[in-house]
Amino acid sequence: MRTIKRWKRSLYKKLVKYKVIAPKVIVLMDGGICSQMFQYLIGRIFEEKGYKVVFDLTFYKEWGSDMNNHFVRNFDLLKAFPNLKMEIASDLMITVYKQKYFNLGNNTYGKVDDFSFLQRKPPIYLGGYYHLPSRIWLPTFKSIFKILASGFDDSNQRMCSEIGQRHASVAVHVRRGDLKNEIPAYGKPASVEYFRLAISYLFENVESPFFYFSQMNRNGYVLI
Incomplete structure (x- = not known):
């Protein structure tokens, strides 16, 4: 063989x-x-x-x-x-x-x-x-890369619709797992202070920001 x-x-x-x-x-x-x-x-x-x-x-x-x-x-x-x-x-x-x-x-x-x-x-x-x-x-x-909302399930279609209707939608992705440490291809992970300052800045400078957060779990990417 x-x-x-x-x-x-x-x-x-x-x-x-x-x-x-x-x-x-x-x-x-x-x-x-x-x-x-x-x-x-x-x-x-x-x-x-x-x-x-x-x-x-x-x-x-x-x-x-x-x-x-x-x-x-x-x-x-x-x-x-x-x-x-x-x-x-x-x-x-x-x-x-x-x-x-x-x-x-x-x-x-x-x-x-x-x-x-x-x-x-x-x-x-x-x-x-x-x-x-x-x-x-x-x-x-x-x-x-075109988003086709018709392919989403009901929950994601509702989220997509809400994101589109909001004046200022802001995605926040929290990296976990192997990227909680520095890796050459990705760099250093964002600190808690970074997220705090970034979100505070948007609240102060953007009218009615709508935040949605995502992270990795054992099944893949999820909104939280």
């Missing part, structure tokens, strides 16, 4: 190398919904260059939790944005690309302002975490 797998991998490498199989961009998806959104965005930026992009979802099969293994990480992107289209990479494709064409993100072990990966051509496997100047990602972000 192992011999057959090695033979398949070897054959696939050659087919990609000599472009018998069209080379692709594979983007690793992991983490929570915000990470998923940005990783999908990276893929779309490469797609706009005319490249074929597929996604690696093995994280959600093999791990699917935070770094402390306390809080769940589900693949929720298509639940939140069902209008998005994405193709999933095969196991064989993932194995070959991770081994031969891996590129580590410029925000994985610290923020590095090196955006040369954007000039890479397929085949390429984009792993880890990335950051980009807003002028590059913001236009694409605005064009692809």
Whole structure:
């Protein structure tokens, strides 16, 4: 069985190398919904260059939790944005690309302002975490992430409606679990004093602010 797998991998490498199989961009998806959104965005930026992009979802099969293994990480992107289209990479494709064409993100072990990966051509496997100047990602972000309230359950439809009707709606996300400590890709967690000052500032400077809070629990993101 192992011999057959090695033979398949070897054959696939050659087919990609000599472009018998069209080379692709594979983007690793992991983490929570915000990470998923940005990783999908990276893929779309490469797609706009005319490249074929597929996604690696093995994280959600093999791990699917935070770094402390306390809080769940589900693949929720298509639940939140069902209008998005994405193709999933095969196991064989993932194995070959991770081994031969891996590129580590410029925000994985610290923020590095090196955006040369954007000039890479397929085949390429984009792993880890990335950051980009807003002028590059913001236009694409605005064009692809559309909230479709019709896909919400009754409770979330009511919340969405109330948010839209309020003069000033303010989302407050309280990070917990593995992000309660400093992590290079995310930075230091916000302190209680930060939340207190930010909320006080909005009460003093915004007319009738409407706050809604969310956090992670063992089932995913919830409003509190």
